[in-house]
Structures are given as C-alpha cells and as structure tokens.
Amino acid sequence: MGRRKRQVAFRLAALGISCALTLVLGEGLIRVYVWARGWTPNCYAADLDLYQPHPTRGSEVRPGFRLRSGVFRIAVNRWGLRGPDISRTKSAGVTRIAVLGGSSVFGYFVSDGEEAARLLERSLDTPDREVQVLNAGVPGYNLFQTCDRFEERIVPLAPDIVVLYLGWNDLPYICSEDPRQLRHRIRPIAPDYERHLGRSTLYGFVKYRLWGVSPPALLPRRVGQAIPTVAGRRCFRENLDKLAAAIRGSGAKMLVSAQCIAAREDVSPELQRQLHGDNQQRAARIGSRLTDLGSLLRETLETFARDHRAPFVDLNRTITADETMLRDYVHLTAVGERQLAACWAVELEALLRSRTTEAGEASVP
Secondary structure, eight states: OOHHHHHHHHHHHHHHHHHHHHHHHHHHHHHHHHHHHTOOTTTTOHHHHHEEEETTTEEEEOTTOEEEOSSOEEEBOTTSOBSSOOOSSOOTTEEEEEEEESHHHHTTTOOTTTSHHHHHHHHHOBTTBEEEEEEEEOTTOOHHHHHHHIIIIIGGGOOSEEEEEOOGGGHHHHTOSSGGGGTTOOOOOOOHHHHHHTTOHHHHIIIIIISOOOOOOOSOTTGGGOOOOHHHHHHHHHHHHHHHHHHHHHTOEEEEEEOOOSOSTTOOHHHHHHHHTTOHHHHHHHHHHHHHHHHHHHHHHHHHHHHTTOOEEEGGGTSOOSTTTBSSSSOBOHHHHHHHHHHHHHHHHHHHHHHHHHHHHHHOO
16 A cells, blocks of 8 residues: 555544544533433433334334433333333222323323323322323324224233223324225334434434424324315224224223314414414414314214213313413323313213222122
C-alpha cells in the first residue's frame, strides 16, 4: 500500500474512531442526565419499546415495559397488562374485572394510578371485598385483535366481569366493503433495526425530541368519505357476538359501555377549536360525519347489550364533550378518567351485589 493510501486509511480510521467515541460519550452524557432526572432510558422513544411483534395480531404490548419521563409513569406487568403484577391463579374471595378496549382503556394521556381501570379498582376494593381490575387495553386494537387477545391472555386470568369500552378503532373496517381485509389494521410497529436503535437514549432524543414525530392518527382516514357499509356493520356486530360468546364461555359477566367521544352534537366550542383550529368549514364537515359514526357505534353497542341481556351505559350521557374531559376525539384527560371510573363503579356495584347473592344462594344446601 502506498504512503498516500496509508494516510487516507489512517484518516478514515481516525474519523471512524472519533465518531464512535463521540457517540459513546453522547450516549453516556445523556444517560447520566436521564438517570439524574429519575427517568428511564427509553423516555424519548417509548413507543419503540412499548410494542413487540405478535404472529397473528401484528403487535402487542411488551410484558415488563417500564417508562418514567417528565410527563408519564407507565408500568406493564408480566401478563402484558398495564398495572401492578398479579398472580395467574386468582386467590379465593378475589373478584377480577377485565376492561377491554384500545388506547382509551390503556390510558393514553395519563400516568399510572390516573387511568380509569386503576381508579375503578380503588373505588370497588374494600376491606370486605377484594377487587382486582385488569387493564386489558392495547392502543390501536380493534375487535378482531381484542377477541384474539381476550382468549389468549385474559381468559387464563379468570375474570369474573368483563367491561367493554371499544368501537372507535373498528371504524376503518366498518366503513370498508371488505372489512376482513382490515382485520389487523394496527398502529405501525417499528422494524427490528429501529427497535434495537431505540435502546439508545441518544437515538431517541435526536429522532423524537429534536426532529419530532407526527401525532397519532385519531380519525379514520378520509373521514369525509367514511360511510359505513353493510358488510362493515355486519362484521362489527359479528365480532361483538364472538367476543360475547368467549366471555360467556369463560364464565364471566359482561358490562357494555359506549365510549365517550367527540363524535356527537354537543361538543363544546373550545374542544372544537382544539380539534379543528379555526377552520369552521372543516369542523362542520368532519363533525357531521363523525356524529353519524358515533351514533352508529352507540346504537350498535346498545342493541348488542340488550340482545345479550347485559347492562349498558352510554358514557356520552354522563361525561361532557369539552376540553376538561377530552384531550382529542377519544382520549380522556385525568379528570375524564376519574369521571369514567365513577360511572363504571355505579354500574359494577349492581353486578358485584348480584354476584355475591348468587354465590350465597349456591352455598345454601
């Protein structure tokens, strides 16, 4: 090798080593900063760590996930449920309530302890009655995925009561001529290489804090043309019936609740401005279409509950559609989460009392 080539190779090697040392130093410095703040290393790229691939559902929440940041505290237990760890075997005298749905069940904009499932547990758990509430919400999941996950993950945990709080994520296939083609319409999961890169705090900081990311899509695509189809509506009801059969087969009782959403006529002006800005024409066009879709979801869920003789609660009648309750079309604020838990508690008290009565009658010889 000539002298000139050796010089070039030396300079390239020095440059590579310098870059590597700079990256290592940067990673070390930012990890020290994150550690000093009491945050977890994944604080800037939590979504890369929260999800893992699943062979049939596309993705699922990663068991054991932990997040501490300047905004949120989130812990996922070994069963892939948000909340404290529980044993697989239910102790005698314990009542388990599973809440099924998407990100609005998971608690998209609140920290641990502020999500409705955990607040509900505190409300129902008394010295005379031990209640565990399983937060089985997975952001982005529709009924195809929820049914599959219920049988795989939730049934083995022996729930006594199952609460349904879902429907919004099913709108894409409800408005499709071929709904089963969208059975695993999922939030995109990052490829393997990016999830590995996400273990670097520096990578997460540069990409997600400095560059920024797009907010999640909370509306069905092309909502202006989102018209429910006969096939889509039929598929939605079939999925509900399939889930009801699985719940019945597990021996649990069911409570059906319509989600509190901003797809209704009484949305406050301030929330409308948050959702649409000052574009009144867009607000009117999208608002009208969403109101129709929201009515369809509520009516279908109410009919479904009546057909299966399950209690039904429409949260749109008790939770106002304003900026104090909703952060966007479907995700509740901390105040909204408290209101949701309180509404569920009222309905569930009756189910718990009836369950206690039935248990007492069964014990009488």
